[in-house]
Amino acid sequence: MDPGALAGDVGFLLSRTSGLVVRAVNAGLAGHGLRVRQYSVLVLAADSGDGVSQRDLAITLGLDPSQIVLLVDELQAAGLVERRPAPADRRTRLVAATARGRRVRRAAVEGAHEGVRRQLGALSDEEQETLRALLERVVATAEPEP
Template identity: 35%
Template sequence: MPDVAETERADLGAMVMRLGRRLLAMEQPILERHGVTMWAYVVLTGLRDGPARAQATLAAAIGADKTRLIPILDDLQKRGLIERDPDPADRRVRLLGLTPEGRRLQGAIQADIRAAEELILQEASDREAFVRALGELSR
């Protein structure tokens, strides 16, 4: 028989959705201040650890539709934040990577987001356990 406290708590999905909405609302002004959309930031973060071999590879890694990713990549390239260079091993494929300015911008946005997250995490009684559990469950 389930514990009464266990049956009276909100479902995990409901709690995660409320937290997700709160985090998105917190991040939106930060992204606007830096002049990027959420998807542009996701792309910059997806390329942070090294180049991606092909747009389809990046799209799969970040959970984006590859056809909807093209205008985002075009904009980031036009702004000098990413490069799309031919792959020497296969000239039909483009290697996607951050420029130094793209790396700087991604780091600045992430620092601002992490600072804002700290304010939210102050409300958690055991923030380290929360962040660890969230990381484990989101893999």
């Protein structure tokens, strides 16, 4: 089907590209038992050292806090993350990668990158870097969600 007027619509193109990349990355992560959103939480938890709050995960990933709870529950059930009390506020729970979670994260990164490369293969390395830089700027300057 011809997308017609949507063919030049930036919102449509971003959404469609996102869907294509997510499917390709999910395929690359499947062998590690992960999907894109789980992988994103695992990366942030593994790279945070002492852990990251579920609230900060929700803000960074642009997801509803209830979605983060479910993702963390799945990762915890798989033994990839754990919830720890925050040293400064024992009411806050931090999500931290377990040793197994850090190993899975290191092993899964290539599958994630391969999925992106597969979908962006029509672009040169320079074009991919330009796209990445533009998207980073959009995300960095976005207004907070209400």
